[in-house]
Amino acid sequence: MTIRIAMVAGEASGDLLASHLIRAIRQHLPDAQFFGIGGPKMQAEGFDVRWPCELLAVHGYVDALKRYRELSGIRRSLLAQIRKERPAAFIGVDAPDFNLWLEGKTKEAGIPAIHFVSPSIWAWRGGRIKRIARSVSRMLCLFPFESELYERAGVPVSYVGHPLADVFPLCPDRAAARALLGLGHDRRVVAMLPGSRQSEVRNLADTYIATACRMLERDPALVFLVPLATRETRAIFEEALHRKQATELPIRMLFGHAVEAMTAADAVLVASGTASLEAALLKRPMVITYRIGDWQYRLMKRMAYLPWVGLPNILCNESLVPELLQDEATPDRLAAALEDWLGDADRCAALEFRFTELHLALRQDTAQKAAEAILPYLGGGAA
Missing domain, CATH: 3.40.50.2000 (Glycogen Phosphorylase B;)
Structure with a gap:
């Protein structure tokens, strides 16, 4: 049986992160299929782009308000597709203002919802952690101190390191x-x-x-x-x-x-x-x-x-x-x-x-660690 995974990545940084994750998951599940909102790097990995990730690039509160109707429509359309196609899991890569709502709805539908890249709850708007706890099946964190915050709130969490630390040499030339x-x-x-x-x-x-x-x-x-x-x-x-x-x-x-x-x-x-x-x-x-x-x-x-x-x-x-x-x-x-x-x-x-x-x-080999944290949710586990 082919495993299908829905994903949403926002902006170029999310596209890059998600493309590495797709490649890492395929090392374990070569026939896995991915669809949703993404960019050219994800598409190069075989991702089915239903909407391009540039649509989620919102700059500031004013721009977000201006584009609320458009983005809300895209989000609801994707949710309808997810409910119909029943993927094994939904993975939201960054873009928390867009993804957390989707994650909550997919989790309610019995589909595991994983969020990759924690919002900066340690810097501001810490009250979001209650919404996150309701919305996600697992949080994947880039920074080590974030795990404790989610553990205290009862949110399943994995520290996966930061992808830049894998790419940058320890001794720059x-x-x-x-x-x-x-x-x-x-x-x-x-x-x-x-x-x-x-x-x-x-x-x-x-x-x-x-x-x-x-x-x-x-x-x-x-x-x-x-x-x-x-x-x-x-x-x-x-x-x-x-x-x-x-x-x-x-x-x-x-x-x-x-x-x-x-x-x-x-x-x-x-x-x-x-x-x-x-x-x-x-x-x-x-x-x-x-x-x-x-x-x-x-x-x-x-x-x-x-x-x-x-x-x-x-x-x-x-x-x-x-x-x-x-x-x-x-x-x-x-x-x-x-x-x-x-x-x-x-x-x-x-x-x-x-x-x-x-x-x-x-430096934790972020994509591989993230894939390993996600794999248990791809076998029909509880959301």
């Missing part, structure tokens, strides 16, 4: 990254990552450029690398360079190559998010920053539980790297924090040791 980017081994390099979304780049571009200007006043030999994900974000940053009359500065914009830029850098200025975890896995000293609308920042700060927003600090439970957010993210402060890293080799070495420990803790 800085010389190779510099050679690829045409940088001399003796140049001091700062990587600046303003984010992947247009709104993030708009909020941070002027500040990043002004920070580079402050640092160049004290060290004119510095080189700055700015990886940008799309033509649109590159255009926004270029516009800021012209506006600030900074087109002659040694600031090199790159199409992608964020990992190479961070690997090559002596210090990294990074917008809070997954890129800060990437910087940690690359063992780079960093300064974390972020800017959003004032009312949104006040709201999120009021709802937050932890003293940090950056994953490196959260995962190490310590203020290892500076976080300069919102009004504190001034060019003078950011420049000074970066210069502190550039001038303290012992502190950088200590940070590299801590980040190597973190890397080893997160």
